[in-house]
Each structure stands twice: as structure tokens, then as C-alpha cells.
Amino acid sequence: MKTFKSVLLFMMIITLCFFLNSCLKEQSIYSDFLIKVDSIHVRDTLASAVPFDIEFFGTVGLDGCHIFKVFNQTIKANEITIGAWGTYENKNGTCPTVIVYLDGQKLNMTIPLTGIYNITILEPDNSYLVRRIVVN
Secondary structure (H helix, E strand, C coil): CHHHHHHHHHHHHHHHHHHHHHHHCCCCEEEEEECEEEEEECCCEECCCCCEEEEEEEEEECCCCEEEEEEEEEEECCEEEEEEEEEEEECCCCCCCCCEECCCEEEEECCCCCEEEEEEEECCCCCEEEEEEEEC
């Protein structure tokens, strides 16, 4: 009987520790969003099969809980569509007071075929930023 009480007490202590630990952990909630791109920098004329960079500028978010995540790109014929994605981590209101910018974040690309290409940047308000380049 004494062994049963000891095991029961031990199990209750373990259960209590588990619940206290889960209450003490900060719950973070992540949500992805499309970043508003103000402008891009890319050369007007490029050489085919030679890597180049596209530099992106814009505001990722108004506090340190916003961070740049990834560029998503698709290429169909001579249309290059790019979305700049960020993520917001809700840290229960404990975000650093800082504005986060793309600040020239680079996307490296290579276009193998010559031609005239449109680079289309997706915007959160369903508009587009379009830039035309020539690949020789």
C-alpha cells in the first residue's frame, strides 16, 4: 500500500510539473504575409546564363517581430513573377521597437535564354510592380 501511495504521489508531482511548464512557456504565433516592395534594382540589360542579383527595397514591418522570410518566384515564358514574403512572430507584445526594411535584400537569378522579360513583383494590395529587362 505504501508503494502505491508513493507511485501515486510521484505521478501527481510529474503531472503538476508538466502543467506548470506548459503555462510558463511563451506561446508564439507565426503568420506569413506578402511584403510591400517599394522598388527593385536590377540592370536593364543582362547576359544569358550569367547569374545576376535583383535588390529589393521596402518595409517588412513596424516592429522587430516582422522578419523577411523568402522570395517565391515563378517563370512562365518571358514572365518572371516574384513575391517577397515575411513572417510575423507574435511574442505576446514583446517586440523590439524597430522598423524592419528589406534594405537591398538580394535574389540571385540566372536566365538561360535570350529575350525581353517582364519582372513582376506581387504586392499585398493585389497590384504589381513591373520592370522590363533585356537578356542578350
